[in-house]
Amino acid sequence: MLRETPFYVESGGQISDRGEIQGEGWRVDVDEVRRVDGRIAALGKATGKVESGRARATVPRDRRRDTERNHTATHLLHAALRKVLGEHVHQQGSLVAPDRLRFDFSHHGPLTPQQLNEVETLVNRGILDGVQLTIEQKPQAEAKAAGAMSLFTEKYGDIVRVVSIPGISMELCGGTHVRNTSEIGVFKIVSETGIAAGVRRIEAVTGRAALDYYRAHERQLQEIEHLVRAPSGQVVRRVQTLVEERRALEKRLEDAMRTGGGGAIKSLVDQGSIVNGVKVVAANVIAPDLPALQAMGDALREQMESGVGVLAASFENGKNTMLAVVSDDLRDRGVRADTIMRELAAAAG
Ligand SMILES: [Zn+2]
Known part of the structure; x- marks a missing residue:
């Protein structure tokens, strides 16, 4: 002590x-x-x-100053929320740490991207305006008459500490603050969520943490540019093109599967052997997933007219799968695809 x-x-x-x-x-x-x-x-x-x-x-001075930035930013945030959303907004909780701030407030439903943007812009305007804070000790009644915001949950003494950001906010508060809003540097909202019925939570960063946040996003963007080989500034167009190309390829693949792999199925049928008078086609095929393999199975059953087919494939997810098909006439004579699969599985041990 x-x-x-x-x-x-x-x-x-x-x-x-x-x-x-x-x-x-x-x-x-x-x-x-x-x-x-x-x-x-x-x-x-x-x-x-x-x-x-x-x-x-x-x-440590840096740590304290980071906290002061975040604390003062919550005053600006509180005022901005009331301006954008309405006077029903009241502080329900708050956490001010050196690396982030969290502000819980009363409001129904999520904020729209536009509202979040407005709130963020208002807070940053308060920072850019470089407003000098004033701190005064006053009788509680006088402070409340002047319109100072207080917390319902907090007990205040007769003399209260009033922290004002002139023209923006006036709150009863005992915390540590920057002297001028410009010291906050920059304010960035990182998330907005609901935590209870009628209570929303905003998490945000300021100053050094905001710079770190922007840098991390910039690095991520650079990585994406590198991965998709897009020149700087053209990454969105490049990704758009890739998505469209992928969609077109999927469509072509689907069509190809439906029509029997463009002759591939037919050549499988031609290579099939006759066992005990029954045509048997067994092959390893390339299929990305089960629907594709099933489409190939359907095509095989149609094209071999009468016979038994077994297709094996390695899917993109790494799973090896076998599929057996039986033509209608053999099925009518009691040959069953699931029995063939069971016997194959038993033989494979
Ligand atoms: Zn404060």
């Missing part, structure tokens, strides 16, 4: 700080901060013998 602490203790969705406390011959890596009897206690792994006396507590 320190007389004065730089550590923020989890409150209003903003998670506790981490950092370290360095004393004479000892240090503590702080990984948890808790309120104990109204005072703030820092907990963590100690190295050396911890003694009371002078100590220096630090919170």
